[in-house]
Amino acid sequence: MPRARKPALGYRWHLRxxxxxxxxxxxxxxxxxxxxxxxxxxxxQVYRLVTGTPERLSLRTLVALxxxxxxxxxxxxxxxxxxxxxxxxGTTGRAPTTPTAKQRTPRRADITAVE
Numbered sequence: 776m777p778r779a780r781k782p783a784l785g786y787r788w789h790l791r792x793x794x795x796x797x798x799x800x801x802x803x804x805x806x807x808x809x810x811x812x813x814x815x816x817x818x819x820q821v822y823r824l825v826t827g828t829p830e831r832l833s834l835r836t837l838v839a840l841x842x843x844x845x846x847x848x849x850x851x852x853x854x855x856x857x858x859x860x861x862x863x864x865g866t867t868g869r870a871p872t873t874p875t876a877k878q879r880t881p882r883r884a885d886i887t888a889v890e
Contacts, residue, residue, distance in 0.1 A: 812839040
C-alpha cells in the first residue's frame, strides 16, 4: 500500500506589513521598543528579522513583537501549504526521449578486404 504524501508546510512572515500598518517604516524603530520589553537585539539583527523570514524565533521576541504591533501570532505568521515537486520515476508511460541502452551499445565493425 503506497504511503500518502504529506504536504510541505511553510509560512509567511508579515512583520514588515504590520510595521507599515502602524506607521513604522524604519527597521531601527523596533530596537528601542524591543529593549523596553527586555528583548535586546542589535540593529543588524532587527534588520534581518524585518527584511527576511526567520527560521528560529524566541517566544520572548514573538510576544514582544505582538505587543508592539498589537497583533496576534497568527497575524504575524501565516502558515501555508506548499506543493512538493514531483520526482520523475520513469513510470509515467511516456516514451523516452533519449536513446535506449540497446541503441547506445557499440557494434563490432566488419572489416572487409579491399581489392
